[in-house]
Amino acid sequence: MRFLDESSLPPDLQGSGEYWKKYGKEILSWIDLSQLPLLPIGDGWIDPGKALQLTHDEAGFREALKSHSSAGALDRFSAAICSLEFGKKHSPLIAIARDIGGPETARALATALTRKTDDSRFLFCLACALEVIGDVTALPSISLAHFRLRRGPYANFFQQSVDVFVGKLGISPPGLEDWSVPDEGDPGEIVKFRQAQARRLQKAMLTNRRWTVAMFDRRIVRQPVIAPLAAGLVWGYYNQAGQLIQPFVIGPGFEYPAPPAGASVGVVHPVHLPSTEAAHWRERAKALKAPFDQWSVPAHNLSTEDLQRDRVPRLPDIKLPAATFLCRLEALGWQRTKDRTLFQFHRRPFPELGVRAVIRYTGIPLTYGAEWPDQSILECFFTSDRQPVPLSQVNPIAISAVLADLQALSAKPLRG
Numbered sequence: 001m002r003f004l005d006e007s008s009l010p011p012d013l014q015g016s017g018e019y020w021k022k023y024g025k026e027i028l029s030w031i032d033l034s035q036l037p038l039l040p041i042g043d044g045w046i047d048p049g050k051a052l053q054l055t056h057d058e059a060g061f062r063e064a065l066k067s068h069s070s071a072g073a074l075d076r077f078s079a080a081i082c083s084l085e086f087g088k089k090h091s092p093l094i095a096i097a098r099d100i101g102g103p104e105t106a107r108a109l110a111t112a113l114t115r116k117t118d119d120s121r122f123l124f125c126l127a128c129a130l131e132v133i134g135d136v137t138a139l140p141s142i143s144l145a146h147f148r149l150r151r152g153p154y155a156n157f158f159q160q161s162v163d164v165f166v167g168k169l170g171i172s173p174p175g176l177e178d179w180s181v182p183d184e185g186d187p188g189e190i191v192k193f194r195q196a197q198a199r200r201l202q203k204a205m206l207t208n209r210r211w212t213v214a215m216f217d218r219r220i221v222r223q224p225v226i227a228p229l230a231a232g233l234v235w236g237y238y239n240q241a242g243q244l245i246q247p248f249v250i251g252p253g254f255e256y257p258a259p260p261a262g263a264s265v266g267v268v269h270p271v272h273l274p275s276t277e278a279a280h281w282r283e284r285a286k287a288l289k290a291p292f293d294q295w296s297v298p299a300h301n302l303s304t305e306d307l308q309r310d311r312v313p314r315l316p317d318i319k320l321p322a323a324t325f326l327c328r329l330e331a332l333g334w335q336r337t338k339d340r341t342l343f344q345f346h347r348r349p350f351p352e353l354g355v356r357a358v359i360r361y362t363g364i365p366l367t368y369g370a371e372w373p374d375q376s377i378l379e380c381f382f383t384s385d386r387q388p389v390p391l392s393q394v395n396p397i398a399i400s401a402v403l404a405d406l407q408a409l410s411a412k413p414l415r416g
Contacts, residue, residue, distance in 0.1 A: 004044040012064040013041070013054060020053040027056065036080050041068045051077060055096055062099040074100040079108035103135040110141035136169050136179045144182035147189065174209055178219040181226060193225045198291035201229060205267035205294065207352035208397055210238060216265040221254050232290040234281050236272065237263040242395070244272040247281055249288065270299035271400040300403035307392045312380040312402065316410030322364050322372035325409075332405045334359065341366055348402065353395040355382045357402045380406065 006014055028049075036048035046054070054061050055078070066074060078101040097105050142165075146158060166176060177200060182193060203209075211220065220230050230250055237245045237259055247268050248257045259265070270278050282295045306313050320328070326343075330336070334346040343364040348357045360378045365371075380402065382389045391399065 002044040004041055004046050004050075006050075008044070009046075010042065010064070010068055013061060013068060015054075015057050015061050017053055017057060019057045023056070024053065027052070031081065032084060035084055037073075037077055039069055039077050040073050041065075048077075052081070055100055059099065062095075066100060071102060075102040075104045078102075079104040082109040082112055084112070103138055106135075106138035107141050110138060110145045136171060139176075139179040140181060140183040143180045144185055144189075147182065147185075147193075174204075178211075178215060181219070181223060183224055185225075190225060194229060194291075197226050198229055201226075201233065201267060202292045205269050206297070206397065206401075207350075208242070208266065208269070208395055209352070210264040210266045213259045213263065213265060220265075221250055221256065227254070228289070229291040232285075232288040233294055234268045234285055234288075235265055236268040238266055239263060244268065247273070247277075249284070267294070269397055269400075270295055270297055271301060271396045273299075275299075298400060298404040298407075300400045300407075301396065302391060302399060302403075308390075310381060310388055310390050312391070312399075312406070315377045315380060316406050317376075318410050319374045319376050320409075322375050325361065325375040326364070328409055329359070332408060334405070339366070348405070350395070350398045350401070353398045355384050355389055355394055355398055357382055357398065377406070377409070 031052065033048040033052070036052070038045045038047060039051040040046075051065075054065050078096045081096055082101075082105055097109055101109075142162065146162065149155065149158070169176070171179075181197060182189075185193060216235075220226055227250075231252075234247050234249055235256070236247045237257075239245050239260075240262060245260055245263060246257065250256050268281070270282075273281065278295070278299065285294060302313075329346050332348075334348045336343060337345045337347060339345075343366065344360060344362075346359050346361075350356065357380065359380050362373060362375045362378065364373075364375070382391070382394045382398070
């Protein structure tokens with residue numbers, strides 16, 4: 001190992017060191033050089049003090065430094081600086097993170113900032129770094145920093161920077177949710193994080209969310225916040241056609257069955273299981289600590305013959321007062337279509353499933369003085385991009401939800 005001094009550095013790394021002459025003592029007062037790694041330059045090594053000087057000199061030296069050392073080495077060096085217990089000299093941190101840092105620096109900086117809950121200026125420092133560095137694996141630490149510093153004066157600015165950062169990642173909202181769960185936190189914080197994640201897992205079941213096996217293992221099974229919640233549910237392997245291949249549960253040692261080739265993973269919806277098999281898994285799930293009642297969701301299936309149609313068969317034979325009909329329908333989440341003369345359609349969107357359910361009924365006139373006749377359901381069907389969709393191409397979860405609504409509409413009205 002050969003250490004380099006100023007004269008033995010490449011010409012573009014030799015400089016006046018004016019910045020260091022002016023601020024060096026101040027910087028060294030809050031940086032412990034013994035905790036910083038050596039930095040490889042060409043065929044030699046620069047000691048931490050010299051490397052730190054170069055990172056703080058004019059931008060040209062930082063550019064030269066990047067050209068003479070690997071990105072990984074620079075990232076480890078800057079991450080080590082950011083991970084130290086530092087004082088209120090946050091400007092050098094911004095310079096390091098912006099100019100020579102990478103994803104590892106962003107994670108180290110975010111982790112260090114979570115300890116500075118009494119000074120939101122450090123949140124500003126992280127926000128500046130986010131706009132130019134980092135990848136999706138930095139999000140857990142960033143989320144924890146955001147949670148702890150969310151009420152500071154820089155909170156809005158930080159959120160804007162996170163939005164810019166997320167936009168650069170180019171990942172879908174569900175994928176973003178997987179990475180935005182903090183990997184650590186105080187006990188009280190963990191409780192709050194888990195409350196939100198329980199709702200997210202329930203939504204994942206209702207919207208047919210799928211994970212790759214690798215992402216499931218990394219951000220569900222072994223994720224400290226979500227792992228206890230996931231262990232309380234019945235999961236399943238699904239094939240590319242969306243059919244359930246194999247239900248399973250997660251064992252106490254993070255063990256679960258090996259996946260079939262090409263399979264994805266999801267929370268099992270009861271509609272995906274035959275009634276006898278559903279009863280078996282419902283009984284087995286009683287021994288688990290479920291974050292929500294996985295088996296309380298109605299499971300209504302159509303026969304193979306019925307799936308060949310383009311309209312839902314056997315509609316409920318009802319005749320309800322118009323006001324009662326509207327109240328019931330909209331309480332179930334159905335939305336009115338815009339019309340100036342006649343209400344005749346209500347729809348229920350299933351955006352994650354790519355369809356919209358439509359109910360057509362007798363019709364309620366909107367003209368002044370017109371009487372509202374009793375309402376009956378005339379037809380129910382599904383559309384996508386305003387085009388009818390055969391029932392065979394509609395996700396069973398959407399069909400089951402609509403059949404449950406139709407059944408609720410035909411129930412006897414409650415008497416006050």
